Amino acid sequence: MRAAQRHDPDDLSVASDLALWLTELGHTAEALALIEEATAKDPSYDCAVHTAHRLRFLADGDPGHLVALADFMRATTDASHEHYDLQQCCERLPWLGFVPEEGDPVPPAGPRPDPPQPAAARAIAAMLPLGWAPPPMVYDAAVRLAGVPAEDLIAALSHPPVPPGVDPDRVPAARRVLRLWCCLGLLHHRAGEPWFGSTRRRLLLDVALGAGDGAVEALYALVAAGWVDPACRADVAALLEARLRAVPEARRVHPFTADVAVAQLAYVTPGMPAEARALAGHITGDALPGPAAAVPRPRRPWLSRLLRRRP
Numbered sequence: 001m002r003a004a005q006r007h008d009p010d011d012l013s014v015a016s017d018l019a020l021w022l023t024e025l026g027h028t029a030e031a032l033a034l035i036e037e038a039t040a041k042d043p044s045y046d047c048a049v050h051t052a053h054r055l056r057f058l059a060d061g062d063p064g065h066l067v068a069l070a071d072f073m074r075a076t077t078d079a080s081h082e083h084y085d086l087q088q089c090c091e092r093l094p095w096l097g098f099v100p101e102e103g104d105p106v107p108p109a110g111p112r113p114d115p116p117q118p119a120a121a122r123a124i125a126a127m128l129p130l131g132w133a134p135p136p137m138v139y140d141a142a143v144r145l146a147g148v149p150a151e152d153l154i155a156a157l158s159h160p161p162v163p164p165g166v167d168p169d170r171v172p173a174a175r176r177v178l179r180l181w182c183c184l185g186l187l188h189h190r191a192g193e194p195w196f197g198s199t200r201r202r203l204l205l206d207v208a209l210g211a212g213d214g215a216v217e218a219l220y221a222l223v224a225a226g227w228v229d230p231a232c233r234a235d236v237a238a239l240l241e242a243r244l245r246a247v248p249e250a251r252r253v254h255p256f257t258a259d260v261a262v263a264q265l266a267y268v269t270p271g272m273p274a275e276a277r278a279l280a281g282h283i284t285g286d287a288l289p290g291p292a293a294a295v296p297r298p299r300r301p302w303l304s305r306l307l308r309r310r311p
Helices: 001-007 012-024 028-041 048-060 064-075 083-088 119-127 133-145 150-156 169-186 201-209 217-226 230-245 257-265 274-287 303-309
Strands: none
Touching: 001 012, 012 028, 012 048, 028 048, 048 083, 048 169, 064 083, 064 133, 064 217, 064 257, 119 133, 119 150, 119 169, 133 169, 133 217, 150 169, 150 201, 169 201, 201 217, 201 230, 217 230, 217 257, 230 257, 230 274, 257 274
16 A cells, blocks of 8 residues: 555545555554645545544544534535545544433423424424434434424424334433424524524524423534534534533532533534533543544555556
8 A cells, every 4th residue: 555655646545545544553643644645735635635534533532623524525516436434433422423312301391382283293203214413414404394383393392293103212212313303403494594693593592591391402403503504603612612611510520411411512512612622521521432433444446546557
């Protein structure tokens, strides 16, 4: 592989594959130097960019690298092939790759809304089989709920329409996932309005800061907004930081589940200040695993090219 890279140092596909091989063998410093050189030659080459963000994340665990990768993916329409680096880096991270289990729910104060209308309930329940993915993917999928009235999405936070046939042991997890989809659906409500002062921001803040159901799920939707829209990142980071710092000092040693969830979400919020991210890591403790995403085997596109060069 090194010989192939020396033979054609401008072949960034070879450089990307070699960087993955080196990382797999534990030569991370050499791998990072190689992939940084490759991206400096062509910052738009998708294989090199995906590999670079992946290896940077594996090196220091900063989720900002994953946000940068998501930004690149949204801006790139002519990728050379399908990439799964973002999904694979996120798969062990709560909220990014899977939905954490909910602790014992606290009954909300005050009256609860009536259940959603049957058509809205069917549309929301249909989201459950989609599973989970990083914020840009689930945000895009939630466009299916753009036509569901906001009042029905909010009603479903208290009455998640779990479809029949779900294993009774999985019903609590299904309810949380459906509440998440409802909050993501609210992000598509009047999506053309500028973020600050928008209806979708107001609705999500009402849920996140209110005494009803779905507060944590609404915070997740705010974080997802920051992932997909750079224009609202500073606002979302400030909102999540304020919520994080509201966690009582006594709970930072023995945190409740909701406080852990807030900290997990703050940790993966785009633009979160380093000090606040460190506080989030302190609160979460072992509830936020490190970046242990496996390095995939290279695709080896260079092999066919080398074979074609043989006489």
